Amino acid sequence: MREIWGNVDEYFISNLHPQDMVLEHVLQANHEAGLPSIDVTPTQGKFLYLLAKLKGAKRILEIGTLGGYSSIWMGRALPEDGKLVTLEYSQKHAEVARENIKKARLEPKIEIMVGPALESLPTLKDKGYPSFDFIFIDADKPNNPHYLKWALAYSQPGTVIIGDNVVRNGRVADQNNEDPDVKGSRALIDLLAKESRIEATALQTVGSKGYDGFVMGIVK
Template identity: 65%
Template sequence: MTVPVIWNNVDLYFQNNLQQEDPVMKSVLKANEEAGLPAIDVSPNQGKMLYLLAKLKKANNILEIGTLGGYSSIWLARALPNDGQIMSLEYSEKHASVARQNIRNAGLKDKVTILVGPALETLPTIEEKGYHHFDFIFIDADKQNNANYVQWGLKLCKPGAVIIVDNVVRNGQVLKEDEHDPNIQGVRDCIELFSSEPRIDATAIQTVGSKGYDGFLLGIVE
C-alpha cells in the first residue's frame, strides 16, 4: 500500500515535536538497512508508544516475540528499571546478530537476551532458563501463529500483564472472513482468542502513519 503523504507528514510532525533527536535509533535503522533486513520495524512514534506503555505498566520482565534488528527491543529496554530484563525471540540468526550489535551499541546488552529459533520451539524452553512471570508481552512475528504466541504468553505471564500484538488491521483486510492469506487468518484467529478468553480484557487501536494503515491489539491479563 502506498502511504498517503499526509500520514507520513503528520508522523514526522509528531516525531519532531515529541521526541528528541535520537542518533542511537537512527543508527539502528541504518544498520538494519545496510544488513538487508526488511523495513518492517515499528515506526519511531510507535516505538515511543511501546516505551511509554511499558513505563506506565512499570514493566520489569518483558517477553518480545520477533526481534528483527532490535529496534523495538531497544525502545522497550529503555523503559526498564535497572534490574529489568527482556527475553526476545527471533527466528533468524542473521537478524539476531544485527540486533545484538545494535543493542550493544545502545548500551543495553545486559538487559536483553535474544534466543534464536522458531518461537514455538523456543517458548517451551524459556521457563527452565529462568524467564517467566512476564508482565509485558509484545508480539510482532509471523502472523499465522499469533494465537499460539498469545496462548504461550498466558502460560508465562503473571496477572495484570499487558499483551500487545502488532499489525492486526492489515490495511482493512482483517474484515475478510474468507481470506486465504495465512497472515490475515492468523490475525483473525488471534482476535477470536482475545474475544473468547475470559482472562483477557482487550481492545484494538487502528493506526495510520509512515507504516501505512494498520493497528495494535492491546489486552490486560486478569
C-alpha cells in the same frame, strides 16, 4: 493518503522526539544489512516504551526481534534490574540486533534467543523466566494464536499483552480473505474474544507504515 499520514508522523516525531542518534543508527544498520523495513515506527516505538513505563515492567518478553529496534525502545523503559527476552527466528537478524543492542548499551538488560519462537517459548521457565509483566507479539502472523496461548501461559494478573499488525490494511474484517497473515490476525482476535482470562481491545493506526493497528489486552 499515505503521504499525508507520513507527514503527520514526521510532525509528531519532530516535536515530541528529540534527535536520537542511536535509534537512527539502528534503522540505518538494519537497512544496510538488508533486513526488511518492517520495524515499528518511532511513534509506535515510543508508544511501547511509554506503555512499559506505565506498567512499571521489570520483565518483558518480545516475540520477533528483527534488528532490535523495538527491543531497544522497550529495553530503555526497564529499571536497572529489569530484563527483556526477545525471540528471533533468523540468525542473521539476531546478529544485527546484537550489534544494535550493544550500540544502545543495553546488553545487560536484553537477551536474544535464536530459533523458532514456538521452540524457544517452552524453555523459558527452565531458563529462569516463569512470567513476564509485558509481552509484545510481532512475529509471523499465522502463528499469532499460538503466541497468544504462550503469552497467557507466561502471564500473571496485570500482565500487558500487545500484538502488532492486526488490521492488515483493513483486510482483517474480510472473513473470506485467504491471506495467511490475515487469517492469523483473525484467529488471534477470535481467540481473544473467547478467552476469559484477558480483557482486550484493538486500535487502528495510520502513519508512515500505512494503515494497520495494535491489539492490546490486560490479563485478569
